[in-house]
Amino acid sequence: MTELRDRSAETNLFNNSSNKDELPPKNPDTVSRVSDVELxxxxxxxxxxxxxxxxMIGSGIFVSPKGVLRQTESVGMSLIIWLACGVLSMLGAVSYxxxxxxxxxxxAEYAYLFEGFGGIPAFLFAWxxxxxxxxxxVAAIALTFGNYAAQPFFPYGCEIPDIVIKLLAGSCILIIAWANCYSVRLATSVQNVFTVAKLLAIAIIIMTGFVRLGQGHTEYLNRSFEGSSTNGFAYAIAFYQGLWAYDGWNNLNYVTEEIKNPYRNLPLSIMIGIPLVTLCYLLVNISYFTVMSPDELLASSAVAVTLADRTLGVMAWIMPVFVALxxxxxxxxxxxxxxxxxxVAAREGHMVEVLSMVHVKRLTPFPAVAFTSFLSILMIIPSNFDQLVNYFSFTAWLFYGGTMLALIVMRFTKKDVKRPIKVPIIIPIIVFLASIYLVIAPIIDEPALEYLYAxxxxxxGLIFYIPFVYYKYIPPFMRKFTIFFQLLLEIAPTKTMPIG
Known part of the structure; x- marks a missing residue:
């Protein structure tokens, strides 16, 4: 048995142990470890x-079709991009x-980069x-929620005040933060219920498309490849917009320790979930083009709402409600x-210790959820959706590629370790090469300082890694800081999860 935590260069920011082969003990002045406090x-x-x-089915499919179409410049190529995004997500997911x-x-990526390459890449990803x-x-999705949630209260074509969207987005984050802090069961129940709601929204759009096709509305699907963009690098931006809608294909790996029978349920969930989403996305995009011309789709501020306004009559209000859900x-x-x-990053010593703790009664990562929620609320203030998506996609695929490389490297460095699931090595190689294209192509096509800033x-992050992790510097005030929040939030350290 090995420990992910066993690294010679790393130790918890708030621990003083000099033994590099064992997990250092928690600060003796903090609240005692409760042996059964774990996820x-x-x-x-x-x-x-x-x-x-x-x-995966969140804001993307109701917003991103515009971005994909804008870059591909044709209906046919936009549909191919949507299919290719689904295939790439599936290849990435089976590798995961x-x-x-x-x-x-x-x-997910943090644990895999840590095991494959050590502390620095994992820390930079966590950072x-x-x-x-x-x-x-979270902020980008919440802003889309705010936009659609406000739609029923404003006349069609009327611009929604930015402050209204931001207030609704902030309220969304606060509500889901409370649910996630209160109970894992409540959070997963919310997920199950709202997944049904979003599938209903998708079903309404798809059924509308089938009806329109039956009525012969195929004019925007005929000669669908005419005018396709010939700029190969521009397709990377189209992939960014499409892959934003598919983002979430790796999310189950973030909660591996909380999955029942993970050797069965992790791959099975992937094999069922991602093809279902890919099929839905293709049918939804076809449905859009049975109602709107490419120019009309590009001009729409809320594509799904425009479809409903043109086809559902007095019941059009249900679409923004379902999309908001x-x-x-x-x-x-x-x-x-x-x-x-x-x-997990905090538990491995790469974030402040208090973020690695669990509520002693609720058994939820209360501090980590609250911290993420706080940052998300701050990010709804600038509220530029396209910038959030492009920044997210560029950086995310940089680390997705690194994770694929870690899998390839560990095939040789850890070839004797048991693998309950082993995919053909060509699959992570394909995803790795795709990630290189997705990182480099947008820079070549549209050089921008944002990529350099990213x-x-x-x-x-090395500014924090070198003194606090590598050299184990402990700020004098942090012991009291940790004790204060342990007592205030009723949280305690957890057991460390071994690899095996």
Whole structure:
């Protein structure tokens, strides 16, 4: 048995142990460890499928079709991009299934980068994800919730005040934060219920499309490849927008320690959830083009609402309601997994210790969820959806590629370790090559300082890693800080999850 925590260069920011081969003891002045305080396995197969489907189907399919069409410049190529995004997500997910059963720890990329390459890449991923990526994802979904939730209260075509959208987005984050802090069972139940709601929204759009096709409305689907973009690098931005809608394919790996029978339920949830989402996305996009021309779709501020206004008559109000429910569920699932990443990174000594603790009664990662929620609320203030998506996608695929490389490397460095699931090595190689394209192509096509800023911000994490993790510097005030929050929030350290 080995410990993910066993690294010669790392130790908990608030621990003083000099033994590099063992887990250092917690600060003796903090509240005593409670032996049975740990995350429980409460996520079954249906909840696993709901978590994947519920986080993937969120805001993207109701917003991203515009971004994909804008870059591809044709209906046919936009549909191919949507299919390719589904295939790429599936290849990435099955690779993660091997990693999740080979390294059965929560935290997804963080845990896999740690095991494959050591502390620095894992820390940089945790740094950028905890501080920027995951809160930005929650914020972007919540902003979409705010936009659709406000639609029924404003006349069609009337611009919704920005402050209204932001207030609704902030309320969404606060509600799901409370649910996730209160109970894992409540959070997963919310996910299950809202997954049903979003599937109803998808079903309404798809059925509308079938009716329109039956009536002969195929004019926008005929000659669908005419005018397709010939700029190969521009398709990377189209992939960014499409993959934003598919984001969540890896979310189940963030809660591996809470999955019942993970060797069965993790891969099975992936095999059911992602093809279902891919089929839904293709049919939804076809339905959009039975109602709107490409130019009309690009001009729409809320594509699904425009479809409903033109086809559902007096019942058009149900579409923004269902879409709002969909995005609410996606925000809940994203926050659920984001809190686990913060929790695991802190438990391994790469974040402040208090974020690694669990509520002694609720058995939820209360501090980690609250911290992520706070950052998400801050990020709804600028509220530029496209910038959030592009920044998220560029940085996320940088680390997705790194994770695929870690899987490839560990095939050689840890070839004797048992793998309950083993995918053909060509699969992670394909995803790795795709990630290189997705990182480099947008920079070549549209050079922007934002990509340089993103790269600088990633490596700025070393400013914190070197003194606090590598050299184990402990700020004098942190002991009292940790004790205060343990007593205030009724939280305690957890058992460390071994690999095996």
């Amino acid at each position: 429980k396995r409460q996520v079954g197969l249906m909840s696993g499928i709901a978590l994947i489907v519920g986080t 299934a091997e990693l999740g059963t080979f390294i059965p720890k929560s935290g 950028i994800s905890v501080v920027i990526l995951r809160p930005a994802s 969909s995005t609410f569920g996606a925000a809940n699932g994203t926050l659920f997994t984001s809190g686990r990443l913060t929790f 790269t600088i911000f990633i490596f700025a």
